[in-house]
Amino acid sequence: MTSARTLDVAERLVQVRGFAGFTYAQIADEMGISKASLHYHFAGKADLGLALINRYRTRFRSTVEQISAAGAPAAESLAEFVLIHESVLRDGRMCLCGMLAADYDVLPEPMRVAVVDFFDENERWLAGVLESGRDRGELAFSGSAQEAAQTIIGGLEGAMLTTRPYGEIHRFEVMASRLIRGTVGADIDGTRAARAGARSESGPG
Amino acid sequence: MTSARTLDVAERLVQVRGFAGFTYAQIADEMGISKASLHYHFAGKADLGLALINRYRTRFRSTVEQISAAGAPAAESLAEFVLIHESVLRDGRMCLCGMLAADYDVLPEPMRVAVVDFFDENERWLAGVLESGRDRGELAFSGSAQEAAQTIIGGLEGAMLTTRPYGEIHRFEVMASRLIRGTVGADIDGTRAARAGARSESGPG
DNA sequence: GTCTATAACGAGATAGAC
DNA sequence: GTCTATCTCGTTATAGAC
Numbered sequence: 001m002t003s004a005r006t007l008d009v010a011e012r013l014v015q016v017r018g019f020a021g022f023t024y025a026q027i028a029d030e031m032g033i034s035k036a037s038l039h040y041h042f043a044g045k046a047d048l049g050l051a052l053i054n055r056y057r058t059r060f061r062s063t064v065e066q067i068s069a070a071g072a073p074a075a076e077s078l079a080e081f082v083l084i085h086e087s088v089l090r091d092g093r094m095c096l097c098g099m100l101a102a103d104y105d106v107l108p109e110p111m112r113v114a115v116v117d118f119f120d121e122n123e124r125w126l127a128g129v130l131e132s133g134r135d136r137g138e139l140a141f142s143g144s145a146q147e148a149a150q151t152i153i154g155g156l157e158g159a160m161l162t163t164r165p166y167g168e169i170h171r172f173e174v175m176a177s178r179l180i181r182g183t184v185g186a187d188i189d190g191t192r193a194a195r196a197g198a199r200s201e202s203g204p205g
Numbered sequence: 206m207t208s209a210r211t212l213d214v215a216e217r218l219v220q221v222r223g224f225a226g227f228t229y230a231q232i233a234d235e236m237g238i239s240k241a242s243l244h245y246h247f248a249g250k251a252d253l254g255l256a257l258i259n260r261y262r263t264r265f266r267s268t269v270e271q272i273s274a275a276g277a278p279a280a281e282s283l284a285e286f287v288l289i290h291e292s293v294l295r296d297g298r299m300c301l302c303g304m305l306a307a308d309y310d311v312l313p314e315p316m317r318v319a320v321v322d323f324f325d326e327n328e329r330w331l332a333g334v335l336e337s338g339r340d341r342g343e344l345a346f347s348g349s350a351q352e353a354a355q356t357i358i359g360g361l362e363g364a365m366l367t368t369r370p371y372g373e374i375h376r377f378e379v380m381a382s383r384l385i386r387g388t389v390g391a392d393i394d395g396t397r398a399a400r401a402g403a404r405s406e407s408g409p410g
Numbered sequence: 411g412t413c414t415a416t417a418a419c420g421a422g423a424t425a426g427a428c
Numbered sequence: 429g430t431c432t433a434t435c436t437c438g439t440t441a442t443a444g445a446c
Contacts, residue, residue, distance in 0.1 A: 165317065
């Protein structure tokens with residue numbers, strides 16, 4: 001249990017402060033335990049960092065696979081994919097692996113490999129969504145689905161990166177919407193509106 | 206002179222390692238002087254960081270103003286804007302302010318303000334290019350030029366961020382090309398090809 | 411599994427000679 | 429302007445008791 005809580009706290013710290021900018025002392029303080037206890041669960045910062053990526057990647061995978069499994073129209077799946085990122089940003093965080101991509105040069109080798117694996121995996125998943133969306137005539141783009149997927153993933157990471165200093169989620173929404181429309185010709189604002197509608201209907205209004 | 210050299214060395218270190226990941230000792234080593242000497246020129250890390258952003262911003266401004274002054278077609282100006290980023294990436298670096306945007310939460314307040322100012326200024330310049338390009342019928346996009354500019358700048362930052370771990374500049378080129386085409390309907394590959402042609406003509410071949 | 415204590419190192423920063 | 433020497437603090441990490 002402590003391991004999981006440690007990962008929760010450390011994850012947020014890395015997403016907010018970067019790999020070089022977070023410390024065992026910060027985790028320990030927040031959890032109300034000692035630094036030494038942390039070392040029992042994660043021998044070193046490199047081990048903790050690697051565990052963070054692996055858990056993040058697994059969780060991310062399960063989320064996107066739920067999206068695919070729903071079998072919704074491509075535009076809707078894309079909107080959900082964007083919403084994953086948006087929810088992270090709403091919490092004031094950068095994507096874990098986006099942050100670690102910035103820190104890439106100071107990462108221990110095993111973490112570097114894991115970060116690249118994360119992007120590769122998401123790129124493959126997204127390319128699959130784009131490919132089948134194009135097959136069904138729901139999406140339109142030239143060239144390979146892989147390239148389009150790279151463009152979307154990079155664009156979302158950049159949207160998070162440049163929005164965070166402003167603290168205005170609207171910035172991200174606008175960029176993501178234009179990015180998806182421009183890259184594969186899909187409109188995700190419909191899903192966003194439906195979501196907002198669903199929220200207000202089920203809300204205390 | 207030492208101040209300028211210090212900024213050169215520190216700039217690269219920040220672009221590669223982040224603000225929390227670079228140290229006075231690294232600068233001093235590389236320059237062959239002592240840490241104490243650095244403190245004579247820049248009292249603290251916060252002062253050095255602020256000086257870095259201000260110089261970067263000034264240099265960036267002069268570069269983009271040269272682009273506008275050339276009065277080339279919008280697509281060409283956009284290609285030049287992309288090439289600024291590409292040349293940074295070729296050197297294995299992240300955009301200075303993109304990197305600092307990742308480090309935003311650990312930056313001293315004056316640096317935070319300067320980072321946002323940098324993005325605001327470039328967004329204004331780019332929005333101007335897009336607006337006049339649309340007026341002349343060279344570009345096509347819906348909504349405000351400001352939003353389109355935000356999308357492009359964010360997209361380029363993200364393209365740099367996600368390309369750097371792979372070390373394959375081609376990734377960036379593909380993303381940038383798609384980003385510009387998708388956002389404002391311009392093709393920058395023409396300028397890229399012309400550049401490559403010019404290079405091979407003037408080269409030793 | 412958690413603790414206190416501490417080691418070992420590197421960080422930013424300062425004093426004062428030259 | 430640059431140096432050596434040093435300070436102080438924070439960092440990762442370990443030892444060993446409980």
